[in-house]
Every structure is written in C-alpha cells, then in structure tokens.
Amino acid sequence: MGVSRELSLAExxxxxxxxxxxxxxxxxxxxxxxxxxxxxxxxxxxxGRIGADTSILxxxxxxxxxxxxxxxxxxxxxxxxxxxxxxxxxxxxxVGHLLLLHDAEWNNWGQLEETVRTGRRAVDRHVFxxxxxxxxxxxxxxxxxxxxxxxxxxxxxxxVGDERLLDLGGGAGTNAIAFCQAYPELxxxxxxxxxxxxxxxxxxxxxxxxxxxxxxPGDFNADPLGGPYDVVLxxxxxxxxxxxxxxxxxxxxxxxxxPGGRLIIKDxxxxxxxxxxxxxxxxxxxxxxxxxxxxxYKCSDAMRWLTTSGFGSIAELEKTxxxxxxxxxx
Ligand SMILES: C[S@@+](CC[C@H](N)C(=O)[O-])C[C@H]1O[C@@H](n2cnc3c(N)ncnc32)[C@H](O)[C@@H]1O
Numbered sequence: 001m002g003v004s005r006e007l008s009l010a011e012x013x014x015x016x017x018x019x020x021x022x023x024x025x026x027x028x029x030x031x032x033x034x035x036x037x038x039x040x041x042x043x044x045x046x047x048g049r050i051g052a053d054t055s056i057l058x059x060x061x062x063x064x065x066x067x068x069x070x071x072x073x074x075x076x077x078x079x080x081x082x083x084x085x086x087x088x089x090x091x092x093x094x095v096g097h098l099l100l101l102h103d104a105e106w107n108n109w110g111q112l113e114e115t116v117r118t119g120r121r122a123v124d125r126h127v128f129x130x131x132x133x134x135x136x137x138x139x140x141x142x143x144x145x146x147x148x149x150x151x152x153x154x155x156x157x158x159x160v161g162d163e164r165l166l167d168l169g170g171g172a173g174t175n176a177i178a179f180c181q182a183y184p185e186l187x188x189x190x191x192x193x194x195x196x197x198x199x200x201x202x203x204x205x206x207x208x209x210x211x212x213x214x215x216x217p218g219d220f221n222a223d224p225l226g227g228p229y230d231v232v233l234x235x236x237x238x239x240x241x242x243x244x245x246x247x248x249x250x251x252x253x254x255x256x257x258x259p260g261g262r263l264i265i266k267d268x269x270x271x272x273x274x275x276x277x278x279x280x281x282x283x284x285x286x287x288x289x290x291x292x293x294x295x296x297y298k299c300s301d302a303m304r305w306l307t308t309s310g311f312g313s314i315a316e317l318e319k320t321x322x323x324x325x326x327x328x329x330x
Contacts, residue, residue: 023063025103028096032061033079033087036070040078093144097137101127104134108289115289126240126291132195140199143172150178156318157264159183162230166191166256168220168249169237173200177207179233191216191225220252221245227256235266239287240294243301250305260329263311269299269320277320299323 007015027033035041035049043061047054061077064070069083079088086095104127111122128135153175159165163185167176170190180186190200194217204213216226221241225232232253238246253263268280275281284296299316302323306314311325 020063020067022106023060023067024069025099025106027060027064027069028087028099029103031089031096032057032064033069033083033096034089036077036079037088038079038084040071040073040076042075043077046077095141095145097134098141101134101138104131105286105290112285112289121292122289124292126294136196136199139172139196140203143174143199143203146172146174147178150174151182153266154178154182159186159231162186164227164229164231164258165189166225166227166229166232166253168225168232168234168253170200170233170235171196172203173207173213174203175233175235176213177203177209180209180212181207187212187214189214189216189226189229191218191220193217193219220249225252225256228258228261229256230258230261232257232261232263233266234263236268238265238267238302239283239296240291242293242295243297245293246297246301247305247308250311251309254309254311254327257327259327262324262326263306264317265302265306265323266321267302268296269302269323270296271320272298272300274298280320 030050030052032046032050035046041049043054043058046052046061047057050057061070062072065072065077069080069087071078071080085091085093088094089096108122114120115122157179159179160183162183165176165179165186165188167173167179167188167190170176170188170192173190176188176190180188190197190204190213192200192215197215197217200215204210204215218224220237234249234253238249241249250263250265257263268283270280270284271277280296287294287296299320303314303316303325306323306325309325310327312328313324313326315324316322317324
C-alpha cells in the first residue's frame with residue numbers, strides 16, 4: 001500500500017514532539033492528581049503533599065492547565081472532570097498504572113538507537129518480571145478496559161457445546177470470566193504465573209465464578225498444561241516470546257486438547273506487508289525496546305505454528321487479530 005497523502009511539515013513536527021507526554025507521565029509519577037483530589041489547592045499545598053520544589057512544581061501545574069488536565073482560578077489549581085475520574089489513585093476508574101508503566105519504560109526507549117545499530121536488546125527482563133506489582137496493577141486496568149469488549153468477543157467465538165476452556169496466560173481472567181458469563185455450561189482454567197494469579201483470584205471472586213474458574217499457577221513454557229480441554233485460548237501472550245517458543249507452546253496446546261477441540265490465538269498481528277495495522281507497527285517497536293525477545297508476528301506465522309503442530313481447518317477469524325485451528329477428530 002502506498003502513502004495515502006503527504007504529511008505536512010507541522011505533522012512531522014507533531015510526530016517528533018513528546019514534551020507533553022513526559023509532563024503527563026511525570027505528574028502521574030509524582031501523583032499530583034491525587035494530591036489535588038476533589039478540592040482545588042494552592043501550589044504550596046500541593047508541593048507540601050507530594051514533597052516538591054514549589055516554584056518548579058508551579059511550572060508543571062501551569063503546563064497541565066494548558067493541557068486541560070487542570071484548571072486554575074486565581075492561585076488555586078483544580079482537576080478537570082477527566083483527571084478526577086481517571087487519574088486520582090483511589091478513584092474506581094483510575095488508569096494511572098498504565099501511564100506509570102509507560103514512564104517505567106521511558107529509559108528503554110532512550111536506547112532504541114543503540115538497539116537499531118547493534119541488534120542488541122536494551123533489556124534482559126520485562127517490567128512484568130522486574131516489577132510484578134506494577135505488572136499486576138497494569139493488568140487490573142487492562143481488565144477493567146477489557147470488560148467492555150469481552151462479552152462481544154465471547155459471542156463471536158460461538159463456544160456453545162464446549163465445556164472445558166484453558167485460558168493460557170489468562171492474566172486477570174478477563175476472557176475466562178466473559179466466556180463463562182456468556183456460556184453457562186463452560187468451566188475454565190486460568191493458567192498464569194503465581195504472582196499474577198493473586199489478582200485473578202480477586203476478579204474471579206468479584207464475578208462470583210469461583211466454582212467454575214480454576215486457577216493453575218505455572219510457567220506455560222516449562223510446566224504441564226493439564227487437560228484435556230475443548231478450547232485453548234492464547235490471548236496477547238505470544239508477542240512476548242520468540243518464534244520457536246511459540247511453535248513449542250502451540251504444540252503443547254495441541255497435546256492438551258481433546259480430538260475435535262480448538263486453539264484460538266488472539267494477538268496483535270502485523271499484516272503480510274508488515275506496514276499495518278499502524279498501531280501494531282509502533283507496538284512492534286515497543287515490544288522490541290521493552291522485552292528480552294518478544295516480537296509481533298503475522299497471521300501467516302501463527303498459521304505455520306498451527307499447521308506444524310497438526311491442526312486442521314486453520315482460519316483467520318478476525319483480520320490481524322484472531323486465528324483458529326482445530327485438532328482433527330479421531
Ligand atoms: C498481556 S497479558 C495477557 C492477559 C490475558 N490473556 C488477556 O488477554 O487479557 C500476558 C499474561 O501472560 C502471563 N505470562 C507471561 N509469561 C508467562 C509464562 N511463562 N507462563 C504463564 N503465564 C505467563 C503474564 O503473567 C500475563 O498475565
């Protein structure tokens with residue numbers, strides 16, 4: 001696909017501009033929004049709460065006013081409605097953890113030039129391994145966001161008649177919960193690292209599904225998966241791994257399925273040209289910079305893992321998003 005229209009010079013500059021990004025991330029890191037909370041405050045009060053230099057904090061707050069996250073009346077700074085809903089720590093819809101993750105990854109991005117020159121990755125461990133608490137908080141935010149799309153995804157997959165689901169690297173249990181809510185006969189196993197399952201235990205309990213969703217702690221690359229299952233789901237786990245690790249995991253999933261069972265892979269796949277979807281091309285660089293050996297793959301890669309493992313009826317159910325294979329019936 002060619003370039004649909006030329007970028008203007010202003011748009012090129014806009015692409016290269018990150019000042020506001022770092023201002024926002026720093027404000028979240030300093031927890032400026034929670035310090036202000038529902039009642040407007042002076043810069044002195046806010047500086048006292050977060051422990052900051054008053055005159056420099058004033059500059060940051062003024063920029064946040066210009067960015068429409070704060071308002072200023074006389075010398076009082078208040079939160080915008082959006083900041084109050086999403087950026088105050090005790091708010092039920094707080095999303096700051098996701099922004100804290102971006103901030104934690106800031107220095108890795110600084111090494112992109114070096115990575116491109118040498119081919120060597122900047123990190124030897126992902127932030128989910130180095131900071132499981134942050135990882136878990138991020139999963140909790142993603143779970144809240146994912147709850148909106150989960151029921152639709154469950155409906156599209158038509159799991160009627162299936163009884164046993166394995167959600168590999170199921171995280172907060174977002175999909176397992178949505179699937180069990182959509183299909184009353186379904187029972188699920190969420191397989192994930194023990195540290196992650198602490199969060200899953202809470203979400204499953206919150207959904208009242210403890211009797212139908214089992215938690216299985218383990219490393220899916222090293223430990224047995226159990227089974228047999230009617231359906232195995234791999235949702236957003238394969239882009240952290242190498243091609244060969246994914247091939248091995250798909251083989252392992254094949255062995256854990258009952259004949260006639262299916263493996264569903266949901267991920268952020270690149271199209272065959274590698275230049276789209278646009279978000280995924282940038283996500284590929286994010287994965288390059290922030291993981292030891294992750295990568296974004298194409299649907300054709302997933303299809304190769306499935307074919308090599310023995311799956312049939314392989315199909316791209318949703319473009320650059322969902323690929324499925326069936327284990328042949330006996
Ligand atoms: C991006 S999250 C995806 C969560 C969920 N599947 C979803 O779609 O919302 C990746 C998950 O894989 C888990 N994970 C990563 N490596 C793993 C491993 N070797 N064994 C088990 N789980 C793993 C992480 O703990 C995390 O919950």
